[in-house]
Amino acid sequence: MTPVDTLFRPDLLARYDAHGPRYTSYPTAVQFTDSFDPAHYFEAAATGGASADLSLYFHIPFCDTVCFYCGCNKVATKNRAHGRPYLDRMKRELAMQAACFDTARPVTQLHWGGGTPTFLSHDEMAELMAETAAHFNLVADERAEYSIEVDPREASPQTIALLRQLGFNRLSLGVQDFDERVQQAVNRIQPRAITEDVMRAARDNGFRSVSVDLIYGLPHQSVESFTRTLDAIIALAPDRVSVFGYAHMPSLFKMQRQIDESALPSPNVRLAILRRVIERMSDAGYVYIGMDHFALPGDELARAYEAGTLQRNFQGYSTHADCDLIGIGASSIGKVGNVYAQNARELPHYAAAIDAGQFAIRRGVRLSADDLLRRDVIMRLMCGGTLRFGDMEAAHGIAFADTFADELARLAPMADDGLIDITGNAIRVLPAGRMLVRNVASVFDRYLGQAGVATLKRFSRTI
The missing domain is CATH 1.10.10.920 (Arc Repressor Mutant, subunit A)
Structure with a gap:
């Protein structure tokens, strides 16, 4: 066998x-309740969790265009002026959160997600990182796992160079599929050359790890078409590859109603694509980490898997999941000690709380x-x-x-x-x-x- x-x-x-x-x-987040008492979060923050280290997550929800498959909390807009007031509120939230923690604790993990974090201008991104450093103890590059989700359509080589200068050393690139017909069906037109340019810039600027996200089960996909995408990705040699199965839940995510259900691959085709994924990734030397994650043998995630120290947090498989996690921005989730706390999802509700000088925590659970x-x-x-x-x-x-x-x-x-x-x-x-x-x-x-x-x-x- x-x-x-x-x-x-x-x-x-x-x-x-x-x-x-x-x-x-x-x-899971399904168990978070609106009756959660934020006082439990503040108590956990004051006493600290199992690890001395901190992790920071920033949610930047804006996207220039919307991908029909997406189930993330996002705001589709071409008006870049929306970034400024949101940035100002995140800065105020940073200050409020810092007042709750021993900020001498090192921040060994930091992640910007979205949305599209690079929706912010270069100056705004630099401002956010400077404000973070003013309130928290950011560590030297060799100790840091600082990552950012990047839409290659929104990131020039100059953007990638700036992100490295700001302290990011890991990139997560959304690709999903290189097939043009699939891209049109999900409203994400992303020529292969754009992704190649971003990956080249990441290597040139010394990023320690580059990961790529793919999705199988999208409209018009076949084993043959997805194989072409896999082969193109393998040729680019990212350190990590995540191949997620598309979850078609239009009752929960209205934008998915734009997808033609008749064009979705059958269950048998989905399974055949999944088999091809495992074959191609294994033949290319990637280690199967678990579920939908693959990594090259030298990558930190693969080493953690082999050593039995792999962990899991809200961003997926990780090597720092035991950190107390502070969530910043709309819908962000914090995990501190035995408490999970989530900010308001809707932007107006988040803005109203921060403008009133209050935490935006709306849901959570005490374990x-x-x-x-x-x-x-x-x-x-x-x-x-x-x-x-x-x-x-x-x-x-x-x-x-x-x-x-x-x-x-x-x-x-x-x-x-x-x-x-x-x-x-x-x-x-x-x-x-x-x-x-x-x-x-x-x-x-x-x-x-x-x-x-x-x-x-x-x-x-x-x-």
């Missing part, structure tokens, strides 16, 4: 395909002891593929087999199908189960078991 065949079992993938969380957090236990279990399965009962018992003071007797019984069919191996002291995700690890982890999700059909459909499908 080839390495691809050990990972890709179409019979199992079809049988287990269902709606389920991606577990960038547990509890119970059971939440913390289950988060630990789920993240170990998602990131390492091995869950040792003794580790959980020592960390949480439980008898694993007694606490999770029902869950172990529900896992038995997955063991029979060869997705996992269950012994008297551990659960190990087998190669055939790695692509279905969300399904395995979800067995330990107390809230998912209580969810109705409407709630389940808020999650993407596991394949």
